[in-house]
Amino acid sequence: MPEALLQTGALTRRFGALAAVDGVSLAFAEGRVHAVIGPNGAGKSTFLNLLSGELRATGGLIHFRGADVTRATPDRLSRMGVGRTYQTANLFPELSCGDCVWLAAQSRLPSSMLFFRPAERYAQVGVRAARALEWCGLAERGRAIAGQLSYGEQRQLEIAMMLATEPSLLLLDEPLAGLGHDEALRIVELLRRVARGRTVVLVEHDMDAVFSISDSVTVLVDGRVLATGSPSEIRASPAVREAYLGEEIP
Amino acid sequence: MRRRLLLLAAAAALGAVAFSGDRFWLQFLGKAMIGSILAMSLDLLVGFTGLVSLAHSAFFGLAAYLLAGLTNRFDLVNPVVTLPLCVAFAAACALVIGWLSLRATGVYFIMVTLAFTQMLFYLFNDSPALGGSDGLYVKTRPIEGRAAAYVAIWAAVVLVYLLLSRLLRAPYGRVLEGIRGNDQRMRSLGYPTRRYKLVAFVIAGALAGLAGYLDATLYGFVNPAQLGWRQSGLILVTVLLGGRGTLYGPALGALLLAFIEHYGERVTDHWNALIAALVIAVVLFLPRGLAGLVQGTPRA
Known part of the structure; x- marks a missing residue:
């Protein structure tokens, strides 16, 4: 396993009584595409906004290139090599x-x-x-x-x-949302080229795209990590199917 | 091209007036050009950065008052000394007021700048030591003679225009344009936007101070109304009338406004209503101001 470029430790963001991101500890390996998926309201966008500095964590840690960036501002993170796109x-x-x-x-x-x-x-x-x-x-x-x-x-x-x-770390917030089929294909192709040699955190709803370009996948539910694994492991996991994909287990 | 010719013609005509030696026109156009400096510098904030400040008159007044204080109390008159001191003082005040005001955004920013302006107005208006509501005379003016003062004002307008247009084409100007378009996105692209806005606020404040210095030199007199918020409002109206987001629009708008005021006064005591009607018409029908009538590229 390559070294983690980005790491979160028990990362938490509360809005009043609601913990939108609740104790998320993840490591994002250098040069890999790591997707974060989950049902609506699972805290994916909040998680990304914490990583890009647009929201302040109410608890936990973020380490980027070994430095504590939990309280870093968006402009400082950008200068350190964190790039992002918006939904x-x-x-x-x-x-x-x-x-x-x-x-x-x-x-x-x-x-x-x-x-x-x-x-x-x-x-x-x-x-x-x-x-x-x-x-x-x-x-x-x-x-x-x-x-x-x-x-x-x-x-x-x-x-x-x-x-x-x-940037050396890319944070992509639903790059395919709202696109037609052909446009989506074009963006997926672009993302595949962009991801080469870079570290990517991808939040996306389009499962085909996620499973085709990701090296690993994390499932968030209610702000917590339900599972992390390779695309095939996630696809095969009954817990994920039940909680997220909403399919009957055959 | 049309814009450039218009500006050159206006600058040449205004420069030529210096040789006429006519007391009225020197004073009248001198005052109008001081308005141009104020309008161009405020437009750096309003039109180019998207910051509506009502503190502009404060920096104008602070520099003018400092000049009165320096000449009256310390016999410091020489412009080589007093001009940099007064402009630096306005810049320093803009740094403090801007640093505090820029913690707020949007309408709250406007309110904070308004509050500072009112505070300063009452400070000067209610302190007998600072001249009170009567203001102060500048006993010895740094530039003797009306024609000499006029030439100095003319040179200042030209210089401010060249300086600002240069700055707006430089990387710094691009950043301001980005901040006006989408401040949050600029931060996520790596720009500490508040710092850039503060620098713009200080530059604008320093230029307003320059205008105040020239005004006190031309008239030999300062009063608290000059740093009140009505004055700020008038500069803002000049910017909107002339066309925010351009330099020549507000510069020519200030001249136009001076003429309307002058001739309007002869026609009716309610010339302010004329200006109000004009402003309403421009805002409704010419969103780019009078500058929209002159063809030019969007970037200054």
């Missing part, structure tokens, strides 16, 4: 695709407190942005306004922006 479009609706990806790429400059030289002169930013757009099949769409893209293209742009920040 619903969370772009810069008035900017062009090119400018959205530019902003993502520019974030890797040591600082953007640069007041005098025109932004275009920072050539390495432009190169990084163009590469990310091309990777995600948006090379021709650089001038299109983000808010006017199709749903599938917005997902591609989300992924391009994440890649432009050169």
Whole structure:
């Protein structure tokens, strides 16, 4: 088993009396795709928001690259190499695709407190942005306004922006939600390429996609870990079937 | 292109007025151009960063009061000394007020900046040592002669425009644009956005201080109404009228507003109603302000 890039220890997030994430201890191995699945309200999105720093844990620990990042802010985590995408479009609706990806790429400059030289002169930013757009099949769409893209293209742009920040850990929040069959296939193909050599935490409802691209799967129910294992183990587990897949056991 | 010609023509015409030596026009247009500096610098916050601040007049007034204090109490007049001191003072106050205000967001941010402005207004209005409601005279002005003061104001407008347009094209300007579009997403992309907003607040505050310094130099007089929130509201109206998110819009909007005020006064005592009607018309029919009438690229 490769070393864990990311580790949570008894990670907990309470909203009042409700523990949305309740004592989750997981290790995410470097270079692997680890899916987190579960019924609606299982705490998957909350878990991801804790990992990206958008929510503060009320208990437990998060370790990334051996450092305690339990209380780290989203911008610090991003700078440490944590990239994420969002379930619903969370772009810069008035900017062009090119400018959205530019902003993502520019974030890797040591600082953007640069007041005098025109932004275009920072050539390495432009190169990084163009590469990310091309990777995600948006090379021709650089001038299109983000808010006017199709749903599938917005997902591609989300992924391009994440890649432009050169992350080592990817947090993907339901990248296929709301997509038609063909669009979903295209995104799955893109995700497969993106995942190569990177560590991925994937929250997703589409079971076919999850089982086809994940190396391991964790099932969350009511904020707790029900099971963790390889896709085939999870598929075969009666407990998972009963609690989550909702199927009669044959 | 049209925008550039318009700006060059306006700058040349305003510069030429310096040679006329006409007391009224020097004072009137000097005042109008000070309004341009205020409007452009506030637009850095309102139009480019998406931060509506009602504290802008506070930094204007604080710098003007400091100039009065320096000249009257310490005989410090030379602009080489007083100008940097007054601008730095406005910047330092903006740092403190901005640091506190930016803990709040949205409408709460507006309310906090309003509260600071009102606090400062009453501080100056109610302290006899600070001139009270009558204000203070600047006994010796740093720039003697109305024409010289006018030229200084003209140079300041040009400089502020060039400085801000440069800054907005630089990586820093892109970050502000991103913050205006989606602050939360900027944080998740690795930008500590509050720090960037604070720097914008300080730059805008320093430029408002520059405007206050020039105003006290032109008029030789400061009073508390200048740092009250009505003044801030008027600058905000100038920005909306001219077109937020552009520099030339608010700059020309301030000039236009000065003319409306001047000629409106001759026609009716209720010239404020004219401005109100104009603002309503612009907000309803020209969401990009008067700048929307002049074709130009969206980015300043």
